Amino acid sequence: xxxxxxxxxxxxxxxxxxxxxxxxYSYTAGQALSKFxxxxxxxxxxxxxxxKCGRVYVPPRMYCEKCFVENVDYVEVANPYLDAFTVVYYDxxxxxxxxxxxxxxxxxxxxxxxxxxxxxxxxxxGGRVEIVAYDIPLRVRVK
Amino acid sequence: MRTNLYFRRVAVIGAGMTPFKRRYLETxxxxxxxxxxxxxxxAGLELRDVDCVVIGSAPDAFDGIHMKGEYLSHGxxxxxxxxxxxxxxxxxxxxxxxxxxxxxxSGLCRKVLAVAEEKMSPGRPHPQAxxxxxxxxxxxxxxxxxxxxxxAMEMHRYMYVNKVxxxxxxxxxxxxxxxxxxxxxxxxxAEITVEDVLKSEVLVxxxxxxxxxxxxxxxAAMVLVEGDVARRYTDTPVWVEGVGWTLDNTSxxxxxxAYPRYLENAARMAYKMAGIERxxxxxxxxxxxxxFDYKELHHLEGLMLAKRGEAPSLLKEGFFDKDGExxxxxxxxxxxxxxxxxxxxxxxxxSIYWQLKGTGGRMQVKKPxxxxxxxAWGDLMQASTVVVMRN
Numbered sequence: 185x186x187x188x189x190x191x192x193x194x195x196x197x198x199x200x201x202x203x204x205x206x207x208x209y210s211y212t213a214g215q216a217l218s219k220f221x222x223x224x225x226x227x228x229x230x231x232x233x234x235x236k237c238g239r240v241y242v243p244p245r246m247y248c249e250k251c252f253v254e255n256v257d258y259v260e261v262a263n264p265y266l267d268a269f270t271v272v273y274y275d276x277x278x279x280x281x282x283x284x285x286x287x288x289x290x291x292x293x294x295x296x297x298x299x300x301x302x303x304x305x306x307x308x309x310g311g312r313v314e315i316v317a318y319d320i321p322l323r324v325r326v327k
Numbered sequence: 328m329r330t331n332l333y334f335r336r337v338a339v340i341g342a343g344m345t346p347f348k349r350r351y352l353e354t355x356x357x358x359x360x361x362x363x364x365x366x367x368x369x370a371g372l373e374l375r376d377v378d379c380v381v382i383g384s385a386p387d388a389f390d391g392i393h394m395k396g397e398y399l400s401h402g403x404x405x406x407x408x409x410x411x412x413x414x415x416x417x418x419x420x421x422x423x424x425x426x427x428x429x430x431x432x433s434g435l436c437r438k439v440l441a442v443a444e445e446k447m448s449p450g451r452p453h454p455q456a457x458x459x460x461x462x463x464x465x466x467x468x469x470x471x472x473x474x475x476x477x478x479a480m481e482m483h484r485y486m487y488v489n490k491v492x493x494x495x496x497x498x499x500x501x502x503x504x505x506x507x508x509x510x511x512x513x514x515x516x517a518e519i520t521v522e523d524v525l526k527s528e529v530l531v532x533x534x535x536x537x538x539x540x541x542x543x544x545x546x547a548a549m550v551l552v553e554g555d556v557a558r559r560y561t562d563t564p565v566w567v568e569g570v571g572w573t574l575d576n577t578s579x580x581x582x583x584x585a586y587p588r589y590l591e592n593a594a595r596m597a598y599k600m601a602g603i604e605r606x607x608x609x610x611x612x613x614x615x616x617x618x619f620d621y622k623e624l625h626h627l628e629g630l631m632l633a634k635r636g637e638a639p640s641l642l643k644e645g646f647f648d649k650d651g652e653x654x655x656x657x658x659x660x661x662x663x664x665x666x667x668x669x670x671x672x673x674x675x676x677x678s679i680y681w682q683l684k685g686t687g688g689r690m691q692v693k694k695p696x697x698x699x700x701x702x703a704w705g706d707l708m709q710a711s712t713v714v715v716m717r718n
Contacts, residue, residue, distance in 0.1 A: 187345055187352075189348035189349060189351055190352050209464070217465055267484070268480035268481070269480065270534075271529075272476050272531050273528075273529055274530055275471075276471055276473045277452050278453035287472075287480075288480075298580035298581075300467055300470050300580075321469055321470045
């Protein structure tokens with residue numbers, strides 16, 4: 185049997201069915217993340233600490249994934265730095281962006297986890313950043 | 328030292344696949360049928376001889392058919408048979424083989440057909456858009472991330488921690504696309520240079536166009552049977568001697584991205600079962616998962632075929648070339664053959680099967696091979712699957 189790869193023109197000359205699923209979701213933030221979101225309003229980044237191993241999860245988690253016990257205290261975390269970053273040239277539909285966007289993974293010293301953020305300034309791996317907007321997505325500036 | 332597990336020996340006696348192409352007229356069922364039929368023919372079996380079918384397929388959203396396992400069972404010969412579907416993202420292709428292995432190893436079935444299929448082309452304008460709902464809905468979704476850019480961050484981290492340059496990474500793309508020239512199923516075999524990679528369009532820094540595998544359609548299938556059955560049908564069975572798989576945390580910001588620890592765990596599980604103690608000395612040929620060029624290096628280190636950060640220098644010395652110490656991706660890999668997600672992982676396993684059987688044709692590596700490893704990787708960068716085979 186011979187298989188038939190299609191060319192772009194062939195695809196466009198055929199009848200196509202357009203269908204858009206109307207699925208709308210109302211997600212819940214959960215116990216720990218709800219506190220975190222309230223913290224953002226006060227200009228704070230909250231983590232949550234495991235009573236057994238002492239790991240501080242950012243964003244906060246209800247339970248410790250290693251010890252599998254309930255995390256207890258919420259603590260304000262500090263000293264954000266850039267663990268990784270990328271510069272995006274295309275959007276999710278494959279369209280070229282007018283201006284590339286820098287996105288980074290921001291971590292906080294002595295914590296587990298991290299947050300995604302828009303990055304302003306000249307980014308450097310491992311470099312310190314300051315938070316300019318306590319929002320989702322977070323917005324940070326290179327120090 | 329081998330594990331103390333008792334199970335039936337499992338061998339591969341047939342495999343088949345469609346060429347990987349940008350966009351097929353054929354439906355997912357038709358592609359699955361083409362691959363399955365070829366695999367059964369090579370094995371010398373009829374569909375009625377097959378006890379059960381294992382299907383591997385990544386998100387339903389690629390083909391655009393919800394509950395795709397049920398849909399695909401048709402073209403995979405699964406009608407009125409026990410059928411199961413496995414899904415661990417990009418790691419699915421090798422997981423399909425692992426699942427088929429435990430169906431036989433457990434004694435539940437004697438002859439299993441393992442089929443993996445993916446059509447990446449129906450999602451328009453680009454299949455990346457289907458990943459919209461894999462993220463944390465509260466903290467990540469508002470950024471509209473896609474997989475390529477979190478992999479870009481991983482690549483960046485790998486380069487930074489191990490002091491690896493873009494030039495060194497580009498050598499993977501050059502090698503794999505060259506290897507693919509010898510593969511009749513390949514979509515993108517080419518003779519390219521490091522400079523071509525570095526000059527190609529920047530998609531998501533540091534990922535450029537020639538650093539990534541293409542969008543492809545395709546299917547692959549494999550017949551796995553119990554040892555006694557294998558002896559009846561062939562003089563050259565290829566044995567599945569070790570399997571391993573691990574999932575890490577979906578909260579991907581929780582881990583160091585420069586090293587795939589979860590892969591090391593999966594590899595240790597498979598190596599222990601196969602009695603491999605010194606991977607770099609005992610493994611003759613490898614097919615690490617390479618949707619991006621840096622991933623092949625990352626995975627060679629996770630598979631313990633190179634020390635951390637040393638895969639790039641070994642690659643430069645020719646260690647992983649087709650005529651090197653441990654040929655890596657002799658098929659041409661995803662970068663050269665194409666990347667219909669689940670089918671690509673099974674293609675990697677089939678490549679090792681061909682190498683061990685000696686039927687690789689122009690793909691066959693120079694050195695004699697006895698032990699081969701295939702590996703796949705996926706989900707939110709945290710699933711890894713490993714299979715060890717011997718002739």
